Every structure is written in C-alpha cells, then in structure tokens.
Amino acid sequence: MRTAILGGTAFLSAELARQSVDAGHETHVLARGSTASPPQGVHWHRADREDGPDALAALEGEYDAVVDVTRQPHHAAWALEALADRAAHWTLVSSCSVYARHDVPGADESGQLLEPLAPLQPVASMEEYGQAKVRCELEVLEKAGERAHVSRPGLLVGPGDPSDRFGYWPARLSCGGRVLLPRGETSRVQYLDVRDYAAFLLKAAEAGATGIMNAAGTSRPWAAEVTEWLRLSGFDGETVTAEDSWLAEQGVEPWAGPDSLPVWLPAGYEGFMARSTAAAETAGLCQRPLSETWADTLEWEQAQGLDRERKAGLNSGTEERLLAHLG
Known part of the structure; x- marks a missing residue:
C-alpha cells in the first residue's frame, strides 16, 4: 500500500x-x-x-x-x-x-x-x-x-505523550510518599494506547473502512481506575483523597495543565470518557492490557526525568501545601 x-x-x-x-x-x-x-x-x-x-x-x-x-x-x-x-x-x-x-x-x-x-x-x-x-x-x-x-x-496515552496527562500518574505513584487524589465522584476514565490507535487507523485504511467512528478504550469509574493504578505501581505510600469541590476551591485544575490532577474530570463531564466505541470495535479496534501501557509509560517517564517540569500535574510544592491543609 x-x-x-x-x-x-x-x-x-x-x-x-x-x-x-x-x-x-x-x-x-x-x-x-x-x-x-x-x-x-x-x-x-x-x-x-x-x-x-x-x-x-x-x-x-x-x-x-x-x-x-x-x-x-x-x-x-x-x-x-x-x-x-x-x-x-x-x-x-x-x-x-x-x-x-x-x-x-x-x-x-x-x-x-x-x-x-x-x-x-x-x-x-x-x-x-x-x-x-x-x-x-x-x-x-x-x-x-x-x-x-x-x-x-478520545484521550490517547502511552510512551511519548507530550501532554504529560496520563504519564503524571505512573511517574507520581512510582515516587511513593503521600499522594493527593481526587475522589472523582462522577468522573470516569477512558483512554487508548497510541500504539493501539495507530494500529487501528492502519487496519482501517488497509480494509478501506469508512464512516464516522469514535475510538477509545474501556470506560471505568475513576475510583476503580485509581485502584488499578495503585496495584500496578506497587504503591506502598499513603493516599489522601480530597472532595472534588474542595479541589476546585483550591484552584486545582481537572484534566490537564499546570497545577492539575490530570485525567480526572468534574461533574458535568460524565459522558466525556464514556463514549460508545462499538462501531470502531466492529472495524477492528483492539486494546492492549493496561499493565503494558503503564509499564511502558513509566519507563519513558523515567527516561525523561521524573523531576522535570511538566505540562500537566501538581508540582511537589503545590501538592505538599494541599496535603498540609488536609492534615
């Protein structure tokens, strides 16, 4: 071709x-x-x-x-x-x-x-x-x-992601200590490894697949997703969970950007990462195990430097200040 x-x-x-x-x-x-x-x-x-x-x-x-x-x-x-x-x-x-x-x-x-x-x-x-x-x-x-x-x-993740969104979490959890987490009362998580998405685009082109198709991974509640992240990271520190409303009052941004807790979304976005991908799955969209995406992303993050200035996530000073408020 x-x-x-x-x-x-x-x-x-x-x-x-x-x-x-x-x-x-x-x-x-x-x-x-x-x-x-x-x-x-x-x-x-x-x-x-x-x-x-x-x-x-x-x-x-x-x-x-x-x-x-x-x-x-x-x-x-x-x-x-x-x-x-x-x-x-x-x-x-x-x-x-x-x-x-x-x-x-x-x-x-x-x-x-x-x-x-x-x-x-x-x-x-x-x-x-x-x-x-x-x-x-x-x-x-x-x-x-x-x-x-x-x-x-939807959200594409994996090694090489320049947005720093998903990568913040394997990088941060690998460092241990006290970690601030949103409760994510209404938030869901849905993302796709960029390598799986590229494979789907290529497969669709080879097959001549046409039409309009959402392409994303499995959608899961925020709390269930974080539990899996903690398991994959072997986290042995302390997690401190804050109410979404309190985080907003403190100026913590959702989704992305400086002083954010990325990937998490506030109320009103219950469907943003819960879209139907049935059409793409029928056309051949597949998703690798999260454990593989997590491990490869962490390896890439370590190569970039875990203490580097990031485009998304809390810096250590902001996180420490917020944790001090919570006791």
Missing part, C-alpha cells in the same frame, strides 16, 4: 508512520520537522502547510491511503484540494471534542456537534479546537465522500 501521512513527526503521526513502514507499506510523510524527525524508512517531504496547496506538491502520484491529523480547517481544505482526487481512501483524525454535550454516558457518533468554524478559518486558540475539528470533518466528508474515514479518538 502507498500511504501519505500529513504529519509524521509527532506523537500519533510518528507512531502511525512507524507502523506503516513496519507493515511494508511505501510510506510518505509531509511535515516541517521543526521539533523532530520522522521515523526511519519513510519518504520525508519537508514542507510548511501554511504555504497553501502547493506545500503538498512533492506528494506526487496516486495513494492508496492518506491520513491527515490536522486541527486547522485551512490545512484540511488545502490537502483535499491537492490530493483528494489521487487518494483511494482518506482518514481524518478528528476528536471526541467535536461533540456539543459531554454529560451523557454511552453516547455514539450521532451526538450533536459543536458549530463549525467558518471555512478556511485558522484556529485562534485551543478553545476553538472542537469547532475547528468539526469544520475539518465537513471538508473531508464533502470532498472525499464515500472514501472517507472520520475517526474521533
């Missing part, structure tokens, strides 16, 4: 490129390479997509599969203008953030979407991320039609 990956140097796209090469496919990637290089074995076309459709001129000939991970509507439109007529199958990596509601557990792909950004409108901030992905979806469905696979992943 001759594939083109629009990206190829970052977390998901790099993993997809690696797996495509390992599967014996002729793999082309188009990326700036400003922070990383693509995996060995690919045909790298260095370009900046801000240069318009001409940026894709190096991707010559026909392609059995094109995969685009962009969140920028103008990039999606320009890629389709340049390549759609020469692609037998088109995958857009969208997001479950396209949905207008996140409070209904078990919702499937028919859920109401956010209002899309205007055509060709660049994303001004991450507050517009979901709306931008909706516009990207509309572009792909209009121009690739029955050849399109619109994939809506």
